[in-house]
Amino acid sequence: MDFSTLEAILRPDQILSGAAASRGYDCDAYTVDRSKPSVIVLPETTLEVAAVVRWCAASQVPFTSRGAGTGLSGGAMPALGGVVISTKRMNHILEIDLENRCMLAQTGIANRRLTDAVKADGFHFAPDPSSQSVSTLGGNIGENAGGPHTLKYGVTVQHILGVTMVDPLGEILTIGGKLGCGPGYDFLGLICGSEGTLGVVTEAWVKLTPLPKAVTTALVAFPTIRSATETVAGIIATGTIPAALEMMDRGIMNAVALAFKLTFPSEAQALLLVECDGDDADVVAKEMESVRTVCESNGCLEIRIASDEKERANLWMVRKKGIGAMGRIAPSIVTHDGVIPRSKLPEMLDFVYEVAEAHKIGVANIFHAGDGNLHPCFYFDDRDPLQVERVIEAGEIIIKKCIELGGSVSGEHGIGVEKMDLMPLMFSPADLEAQAMCKRIFNDGMLCNPCKVLPNQRGCAEHKMRWRGVAT
Amino acid sequence: MHDLDELLTHCIRCGFCLEDCPTFVETGNELESPRGRIYLVRSALEGKLNWQDDVKPHMDLCLGCRACETACPSAVEYGAIFEMARDIIEREKPSMSKRALLASTTNPGILKAQLAASKFLPGGRVPNFVSKLLSGSKAEADLPTVQANKPLPTFETEVSVRGEVFMLTGCAMQVLYPRVHECTRRLLRRIGYVIRDVPQGCCGALHAHNGDLTTARKLGTELVRAFTGDIPIIVNSAGCGSTMKEYADLIGPECADVAGRTFDLSEFLLSHGLVDELAKAPGLGGVTVTYHDACHLSHGQKVTSPPRELIQAIPNSTFVELPESMMCCGSAGVYNVLQPEMARRLLDRKVGHIKETDAEIVATGNPGCHAWIAQGCREQRSARVMHTAELLEAAFVGLDGFVM
Numbered sequence: 001m002d003f004s005t006l007e008a009i010l011r012p013d014q015i016l017s018g019a020a021a022s023r024g025y026d027c028d029a030y031t032v033d034r035s036k037p038s039v040i041v042l043p044e045t046t047l048e049v050a051a052v053v054r055w056c057a058a059s060q061v062p063f064t065s066r067g068a069g070t071g072l073s074g075g076a077m078p079a080l081g082g083v084v085i086s087t088k089r090m091n092h093i094l095e096i097d098l099e100n101r102c103m104l105a106q107t108g109i110a111n112r113r114l115t116d117a118v119k120a121d122g123f124h125f126a127p128d129p130s131s132q133s134v135s136t137l138g139g140n141i142g143e144n145a146g147g148p149h150t151l152k153y154g155v156t157v158q159h160i161l162g163v164t165m166v167d168p169l170g171e172i173l174t175i176g177g178k179l180g181c182g183p184g185y186d187f188l189g190l191i192c193g194s195e196g197t198l199g200v201v202t203e204a205w206v207k208l209t210p211l212p213k214a215v216t217t218a219l220v221a222f223p224t225i226r227s228a229t230e231t232v233a234g235i236i237a238t239g240t241i242p243a244a245l246e247m248m249d250r251g252i253m254n255a256v257a258l259a260f261k262l263t264f265p266s267e268a269q270a271l272l273l274v275e276c277d278g279d280d281a282d283v284v285a286k287e288m289e290s291v292r293t294v295c296e297s298n299g300c301l302e303i304r305i306a307s308d309e310k311e312r313a314n315l316w317m318v319r320k321k322g323i324g325a326m327g328r329i330a331p332s333i334v335t336h337d338g339v340i341p342r343s344k345l346p347e348m349l350d351f352v353y354e355v356a357e358a359h360k361i362g363v364a365n366i367f368h369a370g371d372g373n374l375h376p377c378f379y380f381d382d383r384d385p386l387q388v389e390r391v392i393e394a395g396e397i398i399i400k401k402c403i404e405l406g407g408s409v410s411g412e413h414g415i416g417v418e419k420m421d422l423m424p425l426m427f428s429p430a431d432l433e434a435q436a437m438c439k440r441i442f443n444d445g446m447l448c449n450p451c452k453v454l455p456n457q458r459g460c461a462e463h464k465m466r467w468r469g470v471a472t
Numbered sequence: 473m474h475d476l477d478e479l480l481t482h483c484i485r486c487g488f489c490l491e492d493c494p495t496f497v498e499t500g501n502e503l504e505s506p507r508g509r510i511y512l513v514r515s516a517l518e519g520k521l522n523w524q525d526d527v528k529p530h531m532d533l534c535l536g537c538r539a540c541e542t543a544c545p546s547a548v549e550y551g552a553i554f555e556m557a558r559d560i561i562e563r564e565k566p567s568m569s570k571r572a573l574l575a576s577t578t579n580p581g582i583l584k585a586q587l588a589a590s591k592f593l594p595g596g597r598v599p600n601f602v603s604k605l606l607s608g609s610k611a612e613a614d615l616p617t618v619q620a621n622k623p624l625p626t627f628e629t630e631v632s633v634r635g636e637v638f639m640l641t642g643c644a645m646q647v648l649y650p651r652v653h654e655c656t657r658r659l660l661r662r663i664g665y666v667i668r669d670v671p672q673g674c675c676g677a678l679h680a681h682n683g684d685l686t687t688a689r690k691l692g693t694e695l696v697r698a699f700t701g702d703i704p705i706i707v708n709s710a711g712c713g714s715t716m717k718e719y720a721d722l723i724g725p726e727c728a729d730v731a732g733r734t735f736d737l738s739e740f741l742l743s744h745g746l747v748d749e750l751a752k753a754p755g756l757g758g759v760t761v762t763y764h765d766a767c768h769l770s771h772g773q774k775v776t777s778p779p780r781e782l783i784q785a786i787p788n789s790t791f792v793e794l795p796e797s798m799m800c801c802g803s804a805g806v807y808n809v810l811q812p813e814m815a816r817r818l819l820d821r822k823v824g825h826i827k828e829t830d831a832e833i834v835a836t837g838n839p840g841c842h843a844w845i846a847q848g849c850r851e852q853r854s855a856r857v858m859h860t861a862e863l864l865e866a867a868f869v870g871l872d873g874f875v876m
Contacts, residue, residue, distance in 0.1 A: 327546025
C-alpha cells in the first residue's frame with residue numbers, strides 16, 4: 001500500500017510511520033491484544049479528518065480513531081492495521097456559553113481541561129472517569145464513559161448535546177447541537193458508546209453542570225468485604241443517593257499505601273468512599289449523618305471525613321489513582337468491567353476471589369458499588385504466556401457469572417476486542433443482528449474501526465490469533 | 473543500583489502521565505510521551521526495535537524533566553529509565569560533539585574562556601555551524617553571559633553562629649551566577665550557619681542526564697569525598713541537588729548518607745527559621761512576584777512548598793501563582809542547545825504564562841531555567857528573572873544591587 005499520497009492531505013509532521021511508530025500505537029491501556037498500524041495521522045481539524053477518511057475509503061484502508069489511548073478494552077487498537085487517526089492535536093475549546101450552560105470543544109481535549117476552563121465560573125463537565133486527567137472527550141463519548149459520580153449525575157450520554165462527526169465515507173455529519181437533539185430518532189444516543197465504529201467524532205457540544213455548593217466526603221474502613229457491601233445496600237435503602245459510593249479492597253489499599261504513603265487500619269479489608277453533595281449544606285450534612293449511622297451499624301472500623309478541599313482531594317486520590325498504582329504490585333493488569341444488581345454484590349465478590357485463587361492470579365477490587373459496576377483488577381506478568389491465558393479465562397468466568405446474576409458484560413469500559421466473544425452470552429442472535437443493522441446505518445463496510453464490539457464479523461476471525469498476548 | 477528491565481515493568485500503560493509531559497502536550501505524539509518512550513525502551517531491550525534508529529530520536533527529544541514521575545500513580549522511576557536508556561544509546565554509538573558540549577559546560581575554566589570569546593560572536597548566539605552539528609537546526613539559545621551586578625551593601629546580622637554547612641559551588645553556577653552563591657552565603661549566615669569552604673568539582677548531573685553515567689559516577693564519587701563529615705550539604709541548583717540526592721542509586725550504597733544531608737537551599741532556609749528573619753526585613757516595596765518550579769526541584773526532589781512559603785513571607789510583596797508553573801521551560805540542561813526548536817516552543821509557552829500574571833519578578837531555583845527564561849523575558853519585554861536566593865536576599869538589602 002502506498003501511503004505517501006497522504007502527504008497531499010497533511011503536513012509531514014502530522015504523519016507518523018516506521019517501526020517505532022507502529023509499535024507505539026499497537027495497543028491502548030488494554031495490552032493483551034496488540035496490532036500494528038501502518039501509519040498514524042494527527043489531523044487538526046474536522047476537514048482534515050474528513051480528508052483522511054475519504055482517502056482511506058478510496059484506498060480501502062482500515063482506520064481506527066484514538067484519543068489518549070487510555071481505553072481498557074482495546075477500542076483504539078487498529079485490529080486490521082491501516083491508519084490510526086489520533087485526535088490529540090484537536091484539543092481546543094471552540095466556544096463557551098455560560099448563559100446556556102454549554103461548551104463546544106474538539107474531541108481530542110482531555111476531560112479535565114473542560115472542567116478547568118469553567119471551574120472559576122462555578123461549573124463542571126460532570127462525567128468523571130478515573131482517567132479524566134488524560135482521557136479525551138472523544139474517548140469518553142466513544143465508550144459512553146461513566147465514573148464515580150455516575151450514580152447521581154449519569155454517564156457521558158446525558159451530558160452531550162450534539163456532535164460533529166466524520167462518517168466512514170468521509171462525509172461530515174452534525175447531530176444535535178447547542179440545544180440538544182430535536183424530535184425524531186435519537187442518533188446521539190446511538191453515537192455515544194459506539195466505540196468509534198460509526199465514524200470519528202471531531203467536535204462536541206457538552207452540557208455544563210453547576211458545581212454543588214456543599215460537598216462532604218468520607219472514607220470508611222470495614223473489617224470484612226461483606227460488611228462493606230452490606231453497608232452499600234443499607235445506604236441506598238435509606239433513600240439517600242450519594243454523589244459517589246465507591247469500594248476498594250485490601251489489594252488496592254496495599255497499592256495506594258505504597259504509592260502515596262497512606263495508612264489504613266491494619267485489620268481493614270475494605271474501604272468505602274462516600275460523597276454527598278447538594279446546594280443546601282444542612283441537607284448534605286444530614287445525608288452524611290445517615291451514612292455514618294449505617295456504616296457504624298455495620299461495624300466499620302474508622303470514618304475519615306474530609307474537612308477541606310485538600311483532604312477531600314487526598315481521599316479521592318485513593319480511588320482515582322487506585323488502578324494506576326497497581327504497577328507497584330505487578331507488571332501488568334487487566335481491569336474487568338462487569339455489572340450486577342447491587343443486591344448481589346456480596347455473593348459476586350466472594351466468587352471473584354475464588355476464581356482468582358483457582359487460577360493462581362492476584363486480584364484487587366475497586367469499583368462503583370453504588371451502581372453495581374465491578375472492576376476486578378487482575379495483576380500478572382504479561383511476559384509469561386501461561387499467565388496471560390489464565391487471566392483471560394478467569395475474566396470470562398467472572399463476566400459469565402455477572403450475566404448469570406442478571407447483570408452485564410460491561411458497565412463503562414466498552415466491549416472493544418476484549419469482550420466481543422462474550423456478547424452472545426448476553427444477547428441472542430436476533431439481538432445482535434438488530435445491533436448490526438444499527439451499525440449499518442452509518443457503517444456498511446469493514447474499514448471504520450473493524451473487528452470491534454460485534455462478534456463473528458467477516459474477516460476478523462483469522463486476524464484474531466495474531467493479536468493475542470506476547471507474540472508481537 | 474537500578475535494573476532497567478525491572479524498572480520498566482512498573483509501567484502498566486494507564487497513561488496518567490500524558491497531559492503532564494511537555495513534549496506530548498506540544499506534539500500529541502504517543503512516541504514523545506513517557507508511556508510511549510518506556511514502551512520503546514522495553515521493545516529495544518526485547519530486541520524488537522533498534523536503539524539508534526527507533527528509540528534514540530524520541531529519547532533525544534525528551535527533556536528529562538520528570539513531570540511524569542509526579543503524575544505516575546505506579547511510581548515508575550522514569551528519570552532512571554531515561555538516564556540508563558541514553559547511556560546504552562551513547563555507549564553503542566558515542567556522540568563526540570555532545571561529549572564536547574558537556575565537558576565544556578561543566579568545566580569552569582573552559583566555560584569562562586568561552587564566555588570571553590562569545591563577546592565577539594554575532595548576536596551573542598551559538599554560531600549556526602556549531603548548532604547544526606549538535607542539533608541539526610538553527611540555534612535558539614544565546615550564549616551564556618556572566619550576570620552583571622553592583623556590589624551588595626555591607627552584610628550585617630546580630631544572629632550568632634550555630635553551625636557549619638557545605639555549599640555545592642558546582643560548575644556553571646559559580647561562573648554564570650556568582651551572585652547566587654553570594655546570596656546563599658548571606659542567607660545562611662542570617663539563620664546562623666557558615667559555609668565550610670572545601671575544594672570541590674562538578675556533581676555529574678549533566679553527564680547523568682545525557683547518557684554518560686560512567687563520568688557521572690566518577691565525578692559524584694569525587695564530590696562525596698570532598699564533602700566528608702556529617703554536616704549538611706546545601707545546593708542552590710535544582711539539577712545538581714536532584715542528582716546528589718540519588719547518588720545511592722547512581723553510585724552505590726557507599727553514598728547512602730548523602731541524600732539525608734543534602735538540602736535544596738529553600739528547604740534548609742525554611743526549616744531553620746528564615747521566615748522569622750524575613751518578618752523583620754524591609755521587603756520589596758510592593759512588587760508582584762511569581763515562581764517557576766525548576767523541574768529537578770519540583771519533580772526530581774518534590775520540593776514545591778518551601779520556596780513558595782519563603783517568597784510569601786517577604787514583606788511588602790504580592791505573590792501570584794504562575795499557570796503551569798511545574799511545566800518545563802525547555803532549558804533542561806543542555807537541551808536548548810541540542811533541541812532548539814522544542815526548547816523555543818516551551819520557552820514561548822512559559823513566557824506567555826509569565827505575562828498573564830503581570831508579575832514584575834519571576835523567581836526560580838536553577839541556573840539553566842534562570843538563563844533561558846531570562847532570555848525569553850528579555851526578548852518579549854516581560855518580567856525580570858531572579859534566583860530564589862537573590863530574591864530573598866533582596867528582601868533584606870533591596871533590589872538596587874541586582875542589575876537586571
